[in-house]
Amino acid sequence: MACFTADQLPVLSTLAREFAVCDRWFSALPGPTWPNRFFLHAASSAGLDHSPDPVDTVRSKLSGYTFEHGTLYEALDGKGLPWRVYAGDALPQVSALAGMDLPTTVEHYHHLDDLAEHLQDPAYPAAYTFIEPNYGHVLTHGGDFRCGNSQHPLDDVTDGEALIKSVYEGLRRSPLWESSLLVITYDEHGGFYDHVPPPAAVPPGDRTDPEHSAHGFRFDRLGVRVPTVVVSPWIPAAAPAGTDSSTDGGTGSGTDGGTDGRNCNLIDHTQYDHGSLLATVERLFGLAPLTDRDARANDFLHLLSADAPREAPRTLPDPAESGVSWKAEAAGPADPGRPVTATLRGFVETAAIQEARLHPQEHDRIRQRAAGIATVADAEQYLSDITAQLGRAGLRIARPPQG
Incomplete structure (x- = not known):
């Protein structure tokens, strides 16, 4: 998390200084x-502890991945709460969930480019919105993540900064701003070391697939x-230096208010994990927990402690100039004979699940086709x-892919 300076990531750094940073997520x-x-x-x-591989593709449950107690989207449906997914390309990983059938995705999915405009609608219907980025060349021509905005290596991190800026500014200009909560986080760490040892976790306790x-x-x-950065007008501005601005949200871990010379507004030391996002949504909207993990997870509702929505920047700095030169390169298969990578295999798995929704009577053919994809060129096609x-x-x- 110290790989980039504030000058290299001015967008995320500005949000961190203005709102709340969770340093134990x-x-x-x-x-x-x-x-x-x-x-x-x-x-x-549901017991999955690895990325999809060719064997998974062969035996894939082409109806999607199922969970004993369903998903957050099904829970929202059960409560009559609308939701949306905004995605940067046609194969977001969220589509691998069972229940994301074609009628559901046609109704609930929108392109990421439309989010800012949709947020200007005072009647924007979604109680919960999930944003998934564009994955770049990994989809357009079987290459790496370059020319997307997901901040994966080998992509340019500044394109992800542009995405964060667009989402925040669209929300800040929106009539929804004063009732909004934006969470910016990452699925996993992408590395092998952190000086903070990962703590014990509560097993979900649901049925798993061996x-x-x-x-x-x-x-x-x-x-x-x-x-993880949490953004909301209900996160108070830090108290001036010398005053007591610490809260613990019921965890005893503490939230440090910013003072002169600090680079953050609030630093929340509460222990969170991905179940905390579900716990927060569930407790906010009165939904039952899905598993023991979210039932026992800390939520971050205590961060929303301001007496009234406060003023916040309407615009953020422009992303830094990275100097990356390959953006002008024409897209085309790189090493088309190269074997499919584990990452690319995951997108093949998602595509196979989507194809099965398009052709529900042809599962055997789809399995055979997906399992036979061995090279980058095969995957691209x-x-x-x-x-x-x-x-x-x-x-x-x-x-259609751009550029």
Whole structure:
């Protein structure tokens, strides 16, 4: 989390200085993207402790990944609370969840480029909005993440800064601003070391699929910390130096108010993990917890302690100039004969689940096709084909790739 200076990340740094930084937000498990994302949506990964591999694709439950107690989206539906997904491309990982069938995605999914405009509507309907970025070349031509805005290596981190700026400024200009809460976080840490050891975790306690377990992990330990900034006009400005501005949110861990010379407004030392997002939404809207993980997780509602919505910047600094030169390069397959990477295999898995929704009677053919994808060129062709089919079916996020 100290890899970049404030000058290199002026957007996120400004939000950190203005609102609240959670410095003990841990990923849900010491593992990769897929199970951590599932914990963000379902407070469980149903036992999945690894990224999809060719074997998973062959035996994939093409109806999507299921959870004993469902997902946050199903819980919101059960309470009559509308939700939306805004995505930067046609294959967001959230689509791998069971329940994200074609009618549901056509109704609830929107393209990320439309978010700022939609937020200007006083009648914006969604109680909960999930934003998933554009993954760049990994989808457009089977390469790496370059030319997206997800802040994955080898992408340019400043494009992710532009995304954060766009979301914040769209929300800040919105009539929804005074009733809003924006959480900026990351699914996992992307590395191997942190000086803060991951603490013990509450296992979800739900039913698991033995086929999902590659490592026998018991989900009794959290993963490495991830950066998280919480943004809301209900987060108070820090008290002046010399006054007592500490709160503990019922955890005894403390929230430090900023003082002169500090680079943050509030630093929240409460222990969180991805289940905390669900816990916060559930307690805010009166939803039942999905698993033991979110039932026992700390929420961050105590951060919203201002007496009234306070003033906040209407605009943020422009992202830094990175000097990256490859943005002007024409997209095209890089090493088309190269074997499919683990990351790319995950997108193939998502595409196969989506294809099964388009062609529900053809699961055997879809499994065989997806399992036979061995090279970058194979994956490029498959992802392009499924994206085009989704576009013809009316999915708003299935737009032709740019650049």
